[in-house]
Amino acid sequence: MTTPRSRRERPAKPALTRAGIVAVAVGVVRAEGLHRVTMRRLAQELDTGAASLYVYVRNTAELHAAVLDELLGEVVLTTEGTWDERVAAVLGSYAEVLFRYPGLAQSALVARPSGRHYLDLTETLLALLAEGEVPDGQAAWGVDLLLQRVTATAAEHVVAQSEEDWAALGSAVRAVSPETHPRLAALGDDLTSGDPGERMAWSVRVLLSGIAATPTHPQTNLQEKP
Structure with a gap:
């Protein structure tokens, strides 16, 4: 008895994964920009229904944060020079990534990435601030301020x-x-x-000076007025 031939004309689709969804989203960003990354578009690329994607990514904001983290892998973290020059160079590389992909800077203003590339960027900046003898508390708040400034400038x-x-x-x-x-x-x-570029580099120097000199919890004068 002859075994019936399958009528399926294409191989089975690979199983959906979060990493696979993000990889497809990054490909769309590189080719067409972040504004084209929607659940509907990714569902078409992955030959599935949009509802299936929400099992792995809660919403578009979470997807954009994951895409941002993946693209942060392009930031150059190893540079030369004094500690403050290296801070400026790392932030300059971060800015270049934002400029490279339309829409990424605007998304980065509200996205909260938490992947390994964001952690690597933050660790690098904290280590450089420690090298510059910036107190730990000021360095912790200062990293957020530095990244916000560069992101806002790129978006503007x-x-x-x-x-x-x-x-x-x-x-x-x-x-x-x-x-x-x-x-x-x-x-x-x-x-x-x-x-x-010149204005951004100047703003980074200003922020570094202020971060190093400004305690996060300044002492208040508790003396009673006469």
Whole structure:
């Protein structure tokens, strides 16, 4: 007796996994941008129903956080120079990753990644701050402040700050009257000077100085007023 031939024209689909879903999402980001990463789109790529994905990823926000963590693997953590120069270099590499993938910076403002690449980035920054003798408590809060600043700067420039925007701002500032806006007129060129990289590097130096000098719980004056 001849065994009936299967009518199935394609091999069985591989089993769904969280890692597999994130890998497909990262592929979509690299090719088309984060805005194209939706549960519906991933379901199409994986040849399954969108409801099946929620077994492994609770929602789109969690998916974006996982994608962000995966892409953080591209941040260069090993650099040369003084400790503060290396902090600036690591954060600069982080910024480059955000610029590289449209929409990633905006997502990073609210995403809370907790994967190994985020932990590696945080560990590297904490070690560098310790090398610079920044007190532990200030370093712990400072890492969050540094990452927020770089993320917000990247998001700002991706969304709104085109060359035309800067030119329009510069024209408006130069047109003000010294009589009504004396300080603005005096500092107009400085307000719009420097490229994004220079301004970001300066902001990192400012933050490092402040983090090192500012206790997280400053002593308050408890003396009674006379």
